[in-house]
Each structure stands twice: as C-alpha cells, then as structure tokens.
Amino acid sequence: MNALRAVPARGIVRAVADAAARWADADFPPRVRLLNRVVERTGYTMPVVEYALDQLFESLSADALEATIAGELGSLEVLDGFALRPGRPRARALPVGSVCVISSRTTIGVAIVPAIFALCAKCDVLVKDREDGLVRAFFATLAEELDAFAEAARAQTWEGESDSLNVGSFDAIVAFGSDATLARIAASTKSGTRFIGFGSRASIGYVAREELRDTMHAKALAAGAARDLVLYETEGCLSLHALFVERRGGVDPATFTKLVAEEVERASVEFPPGLRDARASARIANARNLAAFRSAAGSGSVFSDARGSYLTVLDPPESEPPAFLPRAIAVHAVDNPSDAITYLARHDVPVEAVAIAGKREDLRSFAIEIGAHRIARFGDLQRPPIGGNHGGRSRIADFITWITDER
C-alpha cells in the first residue's frame, strides 16, 4: 500500500521523466518491440503511431511535470511534507489512496498521463487498458528507474464491456469511454470513491475572416487544419470534427475548403491513412456521394478521391451533424461565432477543444460559450501540453487529499 510514500516527489518526477525520455527515443528496444502491436491494435499507420508515442513521451519532461504539479498544488514539497503556501495555511498533500485508470477505447497511451500524475501523488495505480502492452511496458521501464514503481504501478487488460468491474476497492477511478460505459463504471464504484470520467467529446476549428487575408496565410491555416483532421483518423476527442470559416475574408470559405482538401492530401503523405473497416468505408462513400448529389443540385461542394480516403465538404445542411468519420470534415461558412454556437447547440456536440485562428476577443467568449476546455492553434489541436487541463480537469489535484496545519 502506497509503495511510493517514502519516495520524495522530485525523485518520482525524475524517474518518470527519465523513463519517458527513454521511450521518446524511437530506437528504444521496448518501444521498437511494441510498435507493431500498437499498429495492429489501432489500425493506424506506423508514422501515426510513432508520432503519438513521440508526443506522449516527449511531453513528460521533469520540468513540465514539476511545473504542472506546482501550479496545481502550490509546490512540489507539499507531496513530501507540510509546506507553506502563499497566503494559505501550511499543508500537506496526501495520496488519495489507490487509483484505477480504465481506458476502454483505442486511443494510444491515454491512460498513461493520469497514471503518471496519480503516481506523482504517491498513489498506487492499476491501469486497465486495451491490450497492446504499452502501459505495461512503460511501467516496466518505470520500475527500472525506481524499484518502488514495481509495486505501485500495475497494468491489466481491459476486456471491454464484458469486463467484470471490480472497482469497489479503489479510492479513485479514472475512466475514459462512452457515456454509457462511464455510467456503468460509475455505478460500480463505492460511495466516497472519486470518479473522474472522460467521456466522448469532439473538437472544432474556427477561422476568423481577418486570418484569411491572403492565400498564403489561408494555406498555412488549412495545413494545420488538415493535420488536426488526419491524425488518429479523426477518432480522437482532439481531432478536428467540424470547421467554421467566416465569410467576407480575403479568401472565401469555398476556396478555403479547397485548400483544406489539398492540404489533407499533402498531410496524408506524412500520415498515411490507417486501416478502415467496411462500415466506415461505406459511410464515407455514402457521405461523399450524398455531398456530390447536393453539389450537383447547386448546394455546397465536395472534395474527395475515388476510394474516399478523405472527405471535405463545404456547407452541408445545418441539420446534418458532424460526420465523425475518418478524415472527413465539413466546412461551414459562417458570418460570426454565433452561427457556430447555434450549430453546435443544435446537435448537442460536447466540445473538448477549439482551434482558433483570430485574435478577436469575441472568439475567446465563443470558446467559453460552447463549453470548450482548450483553445489551440490550428495544427496543434492534437498536441495538448502536459500542463493543460484535459477535460477541463486538474492533472493531479484529483489524486490528493489535503491536511492543513493552522497552528
């Protein structure tokens, strides 16, 4: 129990960062050995998986981890003993207890970040993840860096919906999954257990007319949007699922849509399309054909290829929700953010992040109004900083409990 309790927080952070640094090396043997399994499990192509692992492990630097912890808790020292905090009583952050991280979806290594912060909080952690061995292998590296991790960090396979949920013994549950899965897991927890759910969400983009002053600028934005779209086959909550482009810019929405399509083709060279099941292929082909039918009737336009490896549609009917299909994006021409707000509200789209091109203050208000947790640049949607607040939540605060000394 609490195998990390006697280890200084800085030592934990350092060990995590050192392990992550080894995994950030593309030639690190465990990573090389695992690569094919991740490719096989996710269906993503090798460059996409490599990118994902780079992003994940490069972000886990000691400086970034320490800054995040200090930002949330006031200092790193509160994890080791009572420490002063500016304007507040002396306090110590104790581990909440044992933490279970359940990742029921296919996202690469999504469980690792909360597991790391729970470990930094000196909690014992069990990760139940999809079977590709990534978490298990990373935990093995952690244990090489610091013996205590061998006991503190364990990984098991999540068997899917049929997994018998034995989560009653945990003090905190972190779960990634659909609303239904989260509800099922939450219902299995004991009273008093902290439940930290990350449900399915979507991300969007918004381009202000001021940013469309010329083709070169627009092309750069389109390239960023394309990258946000193609990475992870648009399956992540940080993938670009809908794009709103203001009218009356130097480059009009129709031209911008064409630029996005061109950039998607370009991005597909760096990140080739992954495996697609027949259902997704059929849906994309159908969506493409329907858009072509509308276009033939004078409504909107469509860019795709014969195999439907991507799909960019301009101005589908507002009654149509985002497609949520691999590498498929609808571009909506809008007059102002309120048009986008209306669309997102109409379809009840829960927004995780919004990529915004534009400096107007109303764009920040727009992000707040749609319930986004993050504003990013185009091209960076899928590169969340470790110090950010995924799901609008703190990184470590959920895994500690405070004791204050007011004497």
Added chain:
Amino acid sequence: MNYNDEAYRLDAEIFTAIQRWHDYGQDISDEGFNELALRIFAHQLRYNEPYARYCETLGVTLDSLPSSWEAIPPIPSAAFKEAALATFPPAQAELSFATSGTTAGESGRHYMENGKLYDAALLAGFDRFMLPDHMRLRYLNLVPNPAQQPHSSLGYMIARVSERRGDGATAWYLDGDKLDIDALIGDLEAAVEHDRPVCIATTAFALVHVLDALHERHRYFALPNGSRVMETGGFKGRSRVVDRDDLYARTAERFGMTNCAIVAEYGMTELTTQYYDDVMIQGHDHEHASVRYKVSPPWLRARVVGPDGFTLPHGVVGALVHVDLANRASCIAIGTEDLGVRFDEGLVLIGRESGAALRGCSLSAEELLVR
C-alpha cells in the same frame, strides 16, 4: 415516344417479368436484366432531373450511357430526403412512402407512379419466399398500421399481404409506439385453440418487446403447424440491441416453431422489391445451418461494392447497391451504407447494428444520436 408511352411500355415489361416469375418461375436472363435495366436508366436520365444531374457530374449522360447495369450510378438512399426523385410529377403518385428519419429527424418520400406494379412486386416476392407452401395464414401484425401511418411502406406491404393472402382475421397491435400485448396474447390463444396457423409480421424491436412481455408472464405457445414469423428492420437508433441468433432462438422457443419458420425480410422504402432469408424455400435442410442467405426476385439484384463503387470479389464485405427494375419511376440503382458479402451460395447481410468496438475517444455519430 412520349413519357406516358415510354413509362407504360416499361411498366408492362416489368410487370410481365414479375408475372412470369410469379406464375411460372421463369427467371430473367443476365442479358435480359441488363438490357431492361439500361433502358429504364435511360428513361430516368430523361425524366428524373435530380438523378440525371447527379449522374452528369459522374460523367454519365444519355450520350455516354454505361454498357452494363453494374455501371449505373447508384443514388445515395439519403438523397430521397433531399429531392423528389421521380420521373413524373409527385402530385400524380398513386402511392408515396416516407423514408426513415435521419439523425436530424428529416424524412423523404419515395413516389410510386404505378401502384399495381408495387403490389405485384411485393406479392410475388412474399409468395415465393414467405409462402412457398401457399398456406393461407392469419396475419398478426406488429408493424405500423397503415390506418395510422399511411406512408409506411412496411405497413402498406403487410396490409396488402394480409388482405390478399390472409384468412380475413388480420389484427394490428401497434398503436404508435405502444404495443397491445394483451390483444396479441388473446389472438395467439385463439389461433392455437382453433388451429389457425399465423404469420406474425413484426419489426425486430417489437419482437423483442413481445418476447420480454411473454417472458414476464411465463407464457409459451405451441402455434399451429405452418405458423411463421416475418421479422424486419434492425435496432438503429434504439437504445437496446439484441443478437439476432439469440432473438430467433427465443422466438422459436416461445412460439413453438422451428428456426426456419422465422424469416428476416430486408427492404427499404427507397426500393420497390424486398429481399428475404432463404430459410422457407430451403425448408428443414436449413434448420441447423448457421448462415442465412438473402434471396430476391430476379428483377432485384445486389452489388457488393467498395468505396470506389466497383463490385468486390466474393467473400469481401462491402456496401450494398441495389438495382431494382421495379423502381422504374424513381431511381433504379440505390446506394446504401448497409453491408453485405457475396458468396457462391448467395448474399449475406451484415447487420446494421453490428459494429466494431468504439475507437478513439471522439464522439461517434451513434453516441450523438442517443444524447
């Protein structure tokens, strides 16, 4: 030739093909199908403007007609929600059916210029695949009642079948979404008592509710010999999905019938003709077979296609494109998102509700639907 003459002649040819198959089992040759399909397609290019415009964007016009029915561009089924896809003024339709709603709740219409053609097509298919024994049944219907939903193609079809092939004691048990289980139980008891074989025509979803209700009441029936179930539709948009094998096993057990007395019909409002499981025509040989093949009358053919629209080899799963000659007055080729796979023995439909595990952490269209 003017429109009326052309339409009349084509309808007559289709009607003749239907009657020959229905009355004498005469198939349509590949050449015959191809030739008639291409003439119907050309007719539609002449008179169905939205379809013609769409085909033109694909490079297919009256001046560049395909040489094979397999190259006829399929219209996406959802296009029926976007435009009146008819070769004639919709106001003159003898029948019109509402297509199912989309996630946005909108529906379209499939307009039928010739109601007799529709009736002939549906009855011929039903007779062959549901009634190969020519049995006159009592129709107990758990599908939309056309008295309440006159634009339901399923309700219309079952009403027609009940009227033409039933014993005169047809009953309907759906009132909107409400199921009158007591009335159904009473009628099942009466059928058993009077040894009247029945056909329970039901949506899959209604069948699940019936089975649940019978389970709660500990009721089992030994339905008279010859009784059967026609099940149609999936669980799309429903919160509960049931495995089809399990559904059929429960149905057979609850009604005291064999598995091959349960036939899945596969149809869509955008088509005039329907597919059926081959279990009734295969009879008891099929009892223990694990695969149900879909069969159709010869004027309806399916292609299994990849995203590029080309026909896939046997054994490869792809999207279904239906080419229905009886769709003379709308669009002959319909593209769908439904999946199927072609084997030498026939077509196997991959359930609409079966899907791979959810991927990524993004919202999905299905999740958005149930929010």
